[in-house]
Amino acid sequence: MQGIMILKIARYITVVTPSSSVTSDGGFISGKSDRDKQLWNDCIHSVTKVMEASHLRSSSTANSVAKNKALSFLRQSRKLGMHPPVMIDQEPAGGIIVTFEEEDTSDEWTFYNSGEVEFTKYVDNKVVVLQNAGLGKDGCPNISKYTSNWIEPISSASYSMRPVVRRKTESPDLVASW
């Protein structure tokens, strides 16, 4: 009997406790797996290494303007709980391209050396949206305006910044078993 009760409590905790958490710098990370965290770390690290690699590999590459904008964008995207990108590449005329993918759709952010940021949405490899992304005060584009690449919907009421804690008696299941 006690065993069953422990199991039920465990199930209850799993159901009502959200996987979201608050990062030390106030960022909201929702449902991130260790793999996602690793991917985020790796891709951010790759951008920081662009400048080192640039003189070794090619003449056309990203400058510090593009690099810094791409970096702050990636950090903001991570904070907002987006899936990590699938690819980061260099724009052939100078800049950085960050690509997110979901089945047949891919969202592409291009950070040009001139400081311009461009958003491109592809569906089945065809461009359906192509526009300059306006930048906010922090120098980052308003990501939520353009993308749907969230791990979980950020606007949902159930995703409060605090983990939901309910009293045991709230569960009808548990009340019945008492």
Place this chain on the structure above:
Amino acid sequence: MVNSPSKVYRQLILGGDPLWYDSSKAPPISHAAFLPSSQDTHGLSLIDTSLRSAVWAAHRVEAPKTQRRVAELDVSEIERIATEFDLSHELNCDQDELDKLFGEPIAHCLATYINRSDYDSKKEAKRKMKSWAKTVASKIAYENISEVQPLPSIHHCYRPPHFKFGSRRKALLEMVIRLKLLTFRAIKGLKQPFSNG
């Protein structure tokens, strides 16, 4: 001048590898390799596979120490994709530095419909070019991407192994023979009046 190769090489920037990609997935072929660079103002640089070997196709006189990969593209396929996105599809012969060194036939050509000038100035053209590049990258097979090519040396043939000198040599031989014949006739013609007189 319009060229009509059946297959072409495209040099892949940065060895063809993206800066970073999710390694749990198959390594992607970045569409950035098929977008025009700042040097491609008049068209995307392509190289006729029947006229230049892969080692030399990956080489640039301007950057002789950079090793690159090349992607082999089927011309009919890239033209079909261009038509799909309302792009004209014309390959123009355009002599590059290696063509100047090695002479005719010219291997370097330009896909004029993918050029940086329009890419930067016309939004609709950019939209089409991006769609084209993304589709080309998605269709390309891995076996059509070469290994990183070595820097060419005297041991690497400039022309591919299947390149046939036959017809060209034959034409040259014919020309030489004709010249000899003409000279012979001319000399004979000159001698005849003297002998007659």
